[in-house]
Amino acid sequence: MNRISRPQAVLRGVVLGLGALVFLFPFYYMVVGALQKDPDPTLAGAFPNPANLTFDNFVNVNERINLGTGLINSGIFTGGVLLCTVIFGVLVGYALAMLKWRGARATFALALLVQVIPFQLLQIPLYVLIARDYGLADTHVGMILPFAINSTAVIIFRQYFLQLPKELFEAARIDGAGEIRLLWSVALPLVRPALVTAVLLTFIGPWNEFLWPFLITKDAALQPLAVSLANYISTVAASTDNPFGAILAGAVVLAAPVVVLFIVFQRYFVSNDLGSGVKG
Structure with a gap:
């Protein structure tokens, strides 16, 4: 070297x-x-x-839009998306990587195809479907539903599962373990970096998402912080004593959880626990 x-x-x-x-x-x-x-x-x-x-800028912006309520709504929206992303991503990724079934390649190709379709093209039909047909406007479920399955997470989990030693799964199947047991007891402990990576990559999207929550929610008490800040900037900020500081104060509150999350978990991007599953 x-x-x-x-x-x-x-x-x-x-x-x-x-x-x-x-x-x-x-x-x-x-x-x-x-x-x-x-x-x-x-x-x-x-x-x-x-x-x-x-700290007056933080106090001023909080008096107008209630930063605590916005953070809670953002947390509910983001938490629901993350939960669905992990559950469906793990199940679909495991099925694509470890199970042999008709249509697996077509499903994976479809997941890749979804990556090149801008979400903005789907928002009008999604709005009609969720708001009119399902009646889920002004609900957290209506905000979460379009993001429940993340094709990026599916691809990440599939690639990690493909790297796992096949001998571990063959030995477990010989011992009588079913696929759910294999997934829970064998696969998931070995792909912890993938779990954290998928969560971190997915977290940024819903936390900063503006357009879809803005379309689907009209009740200010349900809007995430990104939407509340956008409304504040367009209607209220100009009338404050320090518009520049108030806007930046709201931006700090919105950005702080993302920055803290990456600082705490950034080591998982480079960690690799696959070798712990195989004894020399």
């Missing part, structure tokens, strides 16, 4: 460090702007006077 020299290592560290600073600066600027009493949209505003820092 070729070892890099010390100057190369230093240069790589400098380049990566600069790239990290460029990537993180917008998040830092968002937090600083949310805490400023008097807005300073210039570059100098990134290094504010401590006397100009306050």
Whole structure:
């Protein structure tokens, strides 16, 4: 294996460090702007006077749209989508990878095809189906239903299941284990990185989703935080003392759970537990 020299290592560290600073600066600027009493949209505003820092912007936006209710609605919407994504993704991915049945290849091809169809093309027929035919407008179920099956999660689980040693499943079948037992006791413990990866990748979509919840919900008490913030920006923010700070305060509250989630679970993106299932 070729070892890099010390100057190369230093240069790589400098380049990566600069790239990290460029990537993180917008998040830092968002937090600083949310805490400023008097807005300073210039570059100098990134290094504010401590006397100009306050939490009034968070209080102001909370008085208008109730950040707590918006977070709860976003949590219900996102949690329901994640639960359905994991359950259906695991079942379909396992069936495509481990079971032999007619139509498996066609089903997998269909899952790939869905990836190239923009969701916006389906929103009008989905709205008619869910709001008019099912009567699920202004409900959390109506928000969750279009996202219940995620083709990306199906593909992720299928690829992970294909990497599992077939000998483990053959030995378990010889011992009399059924497919549900194999899935629960053998497959799932070995694909924990896939579970976390699917959850993290799926979390971002419904948490930031705006258009579909906006279409399907008219009751402000049921709208996720992304929709409440959009309504606030378009109707109320301009009348506040510090519109710039209030908007950034709402953005910080919306972005914080996603940032925390990635910081806590980012190590699972590179972990690999497959080797623990095979003894040498």
